[in-house]
Amino acid sequence: MRPRLTDNDMTAIYLASRSPRRRELLTQLGVEHELLLPPPAAGPDEPQLPGEAAADYVRRTAREKALLGAETMRLRRLPERPVLAADTTVILDAEVLGKPVDRADAIRILQRLSGSEHEVHTALAMVCRGQLHEDVSITRVRFRTLAPRDIERYCDTGEPYDKAGAYGIQGLGGVFVQHISGSFTGVMGLPLYETARILALAGIVLP
Numbered sequence: 001m002r003p004r005l006t007d008n009d010m011t012a013i014y015l016a017s018r019s020p021r022r023r024e025l026l027t028q029l030g031v032e033h034e035l036l037l038p039p040p041a042a043g044p045d046e047p048q049l050p051g052e053a054a055a056d057y058v059r060r061t062a063r064e065k066a067l068l069g070a071e072t073m074r075l076r077r078l079p080e081r082p083v084l085a086a087d088t089t090v091i092l093d094a095e096v097l098g099k100p101v102d103r104a105d106a107i108r109i110l111q112r113l114s115g116s117e118h119e120v121h122t123a124l125a126m127v128c129r130g131q132l133h134e135d136v137s138i139t140r141v142r143f144r145t146l147a148p149r150d151i152e153r154y155c156d157t158g159e160p161y162d163k164a165g166a167y168g169i170q171g172l173g174g175v176f177v178q179h180i181s182g183s184f185t186g187v188m189g190l191p192l193y194e195t196a197r198i199l200a201l202a203g204i205v206l207p
Contacts, residue, residue, distance in 0.1 A: 013126075013202070014078075016069030016085040021170070025190040029206055031199065036069045036083060046087075054096045058089040059123040059136060066125035066132065082128040082202040088189045090165030092118040100166045106155050109166040113176075115145035120165070122186045124194055128202040135198045137191035139182025141169070146176060 014036035046061045065085035090097040100106035124135045160166035167173030169187045183191040196206045
């Protein structure tokens with residue numbers, strides 16, 4: 001079902017994200033959207049600033065993506081629409097565990113997560129009519145203890161390499177998850193509750 005829009009509201013949004021999972025979840029909500037992508041970043045993840053707390057890092061990254069998307073919209077003289085961005089970060093013992101740079105890094109991250117509880121923060125940022133709106137989802141995830149062969153086999157699938165924390169909860173990585181407290185879709189990369197809440201600020205009201 002498409003979102004119900006009032007006469008004064010824009011009928012679609014720009015999504016400033018390359019994540020296919022975020023596109024799938026927006027489509028699931030019935031939100032019309034187009035990709036609005038700036039040039040690719042130099043590295044796999046935005047660098048964390050010296051002394052920056054992990055929770056602040058994920059919020060800043062989402063904010064910068066949204067602001068850059070809005071600037072890209074302006075420079076390209078595109079029709080004005082809300083620009084939505086998101087960033088997902090896995091945090092364990094105050095350390096950011098981002099996307100692995102290679103197999104060895106994926107193995108290291110999964111070894112850290114094995115048998116422990118971590119947090120997944122997904123921050124949302126939206127620029128609409130010149131105003132910045134922000135929200136965040138925090139989910140606690142507990143992994144079962146992983147044997148070395150479990151980690152090796154999982155890395156063989158190729159699934160860990162484009163995902164924060166080196167696992168996809170909606171894929172094979174879900175078999176590692178013993179318990180979750182929070183938003184399943186937040187761990188995927190776009191928490192539906194918070195997304196609906198932030199889109200409502202642009203006049204996009206979902207069922």
